[in-house]
Amino acid sequence: MTEKTPELLCTNCHKPVTDEMNLCPYCGHQLKAGTYQAQPPPQVIVVPQAAAPPAAAPMPTAAAPPQKKQNAWGLLLKAGFRFALGYVLVLGLSYLYTEYKPQVQPFLPFVGGESAEAAGVAWNYVNEYYPDFRDAERTVSAVRVDGEPYYVVDFTLVSSDTAQTLRMAVSRDLQDTFVLEYYNSDASWSADNE
Secondary structure, eight states: OOOOOOOHHHHHTEEOOOOSSSSTTTTBBOOOSSSSSSSOOOOOOOOOOOOOOOOOOOOOOOOOOOOOOOHHHHHHHHHHHHHHHHHHHHHHHHHHHHHHHHHHHGGOOOTTTTHHHHHHHHHHHHHHHOOGGGTSSSEEEEEEETTEEEEEEEEEEEEESSEEEEEEEEEEESSSSEEEEEEEESSHEEEEHH
């Protein structure tokens, strides 16, 4: 068995040289005895590793459907169709509501959606029969009177020495209007006392 001699390196350029060389063939440096270095053998570090679990087989995946390229006309046509369908639906529901309003209205929640119209109807009544309250401050609320939905409109006049309130009731369909109560800070009067 032959013994392998370690590889020698030039002290200047650190390239491999032999024992018999006087000059480095790479950099031309003068080599003398003791001016070269033996290259240390490479160190191999063995790290013990735990056995890796076997890799699971990959799950088959469904292929993605091919993407359809849509042109501008197709998108425009779809948008126009959706708009027309929505328009027809709104018109149809509006027609049905106006046609069957007396039958449908008792089942709808009474939230005072037409309170501005109710205030206008009450003001017309006050303008004709109680002209003193034309410029009064108005407040509208939605209530039930004897189980029926009504808008109650309060007209309030405040002066330096008195306060007057006229309370009107307007039916939900805006057809009936009547006085509920009149209040004067000097003397009160109620519609029930007439």
